[in-house]
Amino acid sequence: MKQKAKQKVSFKEFLNHTKAALQDPDQRKSMGTDIKNLLVSILKFLILVGVSYVILSPVIGMLAKSFCSDADAIDPMVYVIPKNPTLSRYALAILRMDYFPTIARDLVYTLLTTLMQLFICSMVGYGFARFNFPFKNVLFALVVVMIVIPSHTIMLPLYMTFKEFDPFGLATLITGAPINLMGTTIPMYIMTMLGCGVRSGLYIYIFNQFFRGLPKEIEEAALVDGAGVWYTYFRIMLRNAMPAVITVAVFSIVWQFNDTFYAKLFLISPDVVISKKIATLQSVIANQDKIMSLTLQELYLDAGIILILLPIVLIYVLLQRYFIEGVERSGIVG
Amino acid sequence: MKKRKKMTLLQKRSMMGLVFILPWFVGFLIFYVRSLFLTGQFAFSKLTIDAVQGGYQLAPVGLANFKEAFFAHATFKQDLTTSVINMLIDVPLITFFSLFMAMLLNKKFPGRFVVRAIFFLPIILHAGAISEAMDLSAQMMNGGISSQAQEMANTAGNTLAFDIDYIISMFMNLGLPASILDYIVEAVARINSIIEASGVQIIIFIAALQSIPGSMYEVAKIEGATGYETFWKVTFPMVMPHIITNVVYTIVDSFTESPVVDLAYTTAFDKFNYGLSSVFSLVSTIVTCVILVAIVGFIQKRTFYYN
Numbered sequence: 001m002k003q004k005a006k007q008k009v010s011f012k013e014f015l016n017h018t019k020a021a022l023q024d025p026d027q028r029k030s031m032g033t034d035i036k037n038l039l040v041s042i043l044k045f046l047i048l049v050g051v052s053y054v055i056l057s058p059v060i061g062m063l064a065k066s067f068c069s070d071a072d073a074i075d076p077m078v079y080v081i082p083k084n085p086t087l088s089r090y091a092l093a094i095l096r097m098d099y100f101p102t103i104a105r106d107l108v109y110t111l112l113t114t115l116m117q118l119f120i121c122s123m124v125g126y127g128f129a130r131f132n133f134p135f136k137n138v139l140f141a142l143v144v145v146m147i148v149i150p151s152h153t154i155m156l157p158l159y160m161t162f163k164e165f166d167p168f169g170l171a172t173l174i175t176g177a178p179i180n181l182m183g184t185t186i187p188m189y190i191m192t193m194l195g196c197g198v199r200s201g202l203y204i205y206i207f208n209q210f211f212r213g214l215p216k217e218i219e220e221a222a223l224v225d226g227a228g229v230w231y232t233y234f235r236i237m238l239r240n241a242m243p244a245v246i247t248v249a250v251f252s253i254v255w256q257f258n259d260t261f262y263a264k265l266f267l268i269s270p271d272v273v274i275s276k277k278i279a280t281l282q283s284v285i286a287n288q289d290k291i292m293s294l295t296l297q298e299l300y301l302d303a304g305i306i307l308i309l310l311p312i313v314l315i316y317v318l319l320q321r322y323f324i325e326g327v328e329r330s331g332i333v334g
Numbered sequence: 335m336k337k338r339k340k341m342t343l344l345q346k347r348s349m350m351g352l353v354f355i356l357p358w359f360v361g362f363l364i365f366y367v368r369s370l371f372l373t374g375q376f377a378f379s380k381l382t383i384d385a386v387q388g389g390y391q392l393a394p395v396g397l398a399n400f401k402e403a404f405f406a407h408a409t410f411k412q413d414l415t416t417s418v419i420n421m422l423i424d425v426p427l428i429t430f431f432s433l434f435m436a437m438l439l440n441k442k443f444p445g446r447f448v449v450r451a452i453f454f455l456p457i458i459l460h461a462g463a464i465s466e467a468m469d470l471s472a473q474m475m476n477g478g479i480s481s482q483a484q485e486m487a488n489t490a491g492n493t494l495a496f497d498i499d500y501i502i503s504m505f506m507n508l509g510l511p512a513s514i515l516d517y518i519v520e521a522v523a524r525i526n527s528i529i530e531a532s533g534v535q536i537i538i539f540i541a542a543l544q545s546i547p548g549s550m551y552e553v554a555k556i557e558g559a560t561g562y563e564t565f566w567k568v569t570f571p572m573v574m575p576h577i578i579t580n581v582v583y584t585i586v587d588s589f590t591e592s593p594v595v596d597l598a599y600t601t602a603f604d605k606f607n608y609g610l611s612s613v614f615s616l617v618s619t620i621v622t623c624v625i626l627v628a629i630v631g632f633i634q635k636r637t638f639y640y641n
Contacts, residue, residue: 041443044438044441044443047438048438048449051435051453051529052449052452052453054525054526054529055452055453055455055456055459055529055530056452056455058459059455059459120357120358123354123355123357124354124355124357124358126354127351127352127353127354127355128351128355130351131347131348131350131351131352131354132344132347132348132351133348133349133351133352134348136351139355139359142362143358145366146362146366147582147586148582148586148623148626149366149370149619150586150589150590150595150618150619150622151590152590152595152598152599152615152618153369153370153373153615153616153618153619154365154366154369154370154373155598155599155602155615156369156372156373156376156602156608156611156612156615157368157369157372157373157376158365158369159602159603160372161364161365161369191361191365193357193361194357194358194360194361194364194365195357195358195361195362196358196361196362196364196365196366200358204358229350233354254457254458258458261590264599309458309459312458313455313458316451316454316455316458317451321447
């Protein structure tokens with residue numbers, strides 16, 4: 001009884017307080033903004049959560065399904081959290097994809113191309129940013145053209161070039177016939193070394209913008225102290241361009257690892273490019289393990305997809321903090 | 335003999351610059367200039383590959399390949415229009431969605447890093463091979479038992495509890511023009527692909543927003559501008575140049591995954607009709623470039639450059 005009365009009083013007090021506040025125009029205004037701000041931040045929160053859900057939901061679904069046992073897969077009561085989690089999907093997917101050797105080969109391939117991209121693109125970007133030479137603007141316009149031209153326009157000639165690889169007739173001179181480079185990773189290495197790899201144009205652009213933003217005094221100091229051009233570039237400029245380097249490294253690792261266009265074009269073996277194996281995983285499991293239920297096949301496919309995403313997500317999580325800061329500071333935007 | 339004339343320091347530096355860009359320049363000549371030339375040549379000829387000796391022969395056929403592409407081929411025109419229409423729908427949606435998201439993410443709030451990390455995940459997940467595998471498995475499922483992943487992805491568009499038709503009819507009754515309504519419904523239905531495709535654009539916009547000097551907002555605030563006015567008078571003009579970058583990126587990106595490219599690929603490597611494939615590539619590239627120039631020109635006229 002007593003408590004109730006007390007509550008009533010406090011409520012009355014609150015009402016009076018609010019009334020007083022509402023009568024005072026200044027206080028009313030500030031309360032209005034407070035409520036508005038609260039509503040706006042709730043709305044923002046809802047939007048962010050909603051969009052995050054749309055992004056994450058397929059991943060959550062795949063992750064959940066990859067742990068389901070046979071019984072869980074057909075049990076309509078199971079939603080997201082499996083009743084009898086099992087690792088057998090992963091075991092078979094690892095076996096059939098030959099996972100560990102393949103992923104090791106793929107990572108070596110990806111990291112090597114990324115290193116080449118970093119080296120070549122930073123060099124070209126630096127060249128455009130810090131030196132004056134005839135037709136510089138025209139040449140830089142060509143870099144932009146390279147970004148814009150879709151790579152499928154040039155796929156046939158590229159295929160022809162590397163199918164009968166014969167630089168200046170050297171191969172014919174030595175072995176008597178042009179070399180067929182199809183099915184190897186060499187075409188990709190050659191293209192990357194010549195600054196025409198996966199999205200190289202974009203990387204050159206990023207590096208160019210970043211180097212242009214660095215103060216010229218650093219280089220002048222190096223020059224006065226007797227450093228040569230190459231020494232300045234490797235030991236001083238590249239060190240200072242770390243944000244841009246990390247940005248390009250993350251982009252390059254992710255896009256190279258996910259690339260299927262060039263992998264298909266150059267017929268690079270699925271033993272090197274693991275993302276090609278996922279396309280056949282389902283039929284391999286159907287044929288070799290005689291698992292005919294499509295519902296079950298899909299569980300293995302999900303496990304396979306999670307396995308393939310795993311290393312790249314790890315790299316991304318490790319680098320992401322530097323990456324986003326790097327993008328913000330590297331002035332992709334100039 | 336006359337002594338070789340010494341280069342001035344400036345000339346030396348410009349030579350160094352050429353050395354720096356040399357690898358790219360050689361690659362550009364070999365892989366782009368030569369390839370574009372060859373693609374043009376293939377389009378006007380019948381190409382036969384010599385399986386025994388290696389190499390290929392070209393027999394000029396004039397405009398036959400173009401005639402086949404435009405008058406005889408079953409799906410080319412259809413694929414081309416689908417690609418172009420998809421792109422025209424996607425470009426404004428992706429641009430505005432990513433600008434909006436960048437503005438939300440640019441603010442300081444707790445858990446910012448987690449949310450940002452999630453938002454850039456699509457760049458990783460948007461892999462050709464993985465979506466192919468999932469499409470394939472969806473085809474094999476043949477629309478029977480739908481997988482949980484798809485079910486969960488679809489909940490964004492329709493759930494059992496949420497009847498989208500009801501909302502649509504409600505808007506119809508409001509008297510909104512049908513074409514605008516269709517566009518909005520289409521946009522909502524595509525939310526998945528829009529979010530997937532806007533990772534890089536969000537990054538670019540965040541970087542752009544960070545480069546706007548804070549003093550401008552201060553001035554706007556002192557002069558008594560509302561949030562709405564600040565957006566249209568300060569933020570929007572300042573990010574305008576980067577809208578061009580993003581539009582270009584979106585157009586190129588959406589074309590590399592369009593049905594036309596698939597068609598060109600299968601025509602060349604499954605049906606071995608290289609001439610026809612070159613025509614497909616060339617025509618789609620020209621269409622892309624025309625659209626690019628038109629849209630960029632249109633935006634550029636209205637762009638304000640701060641510097």
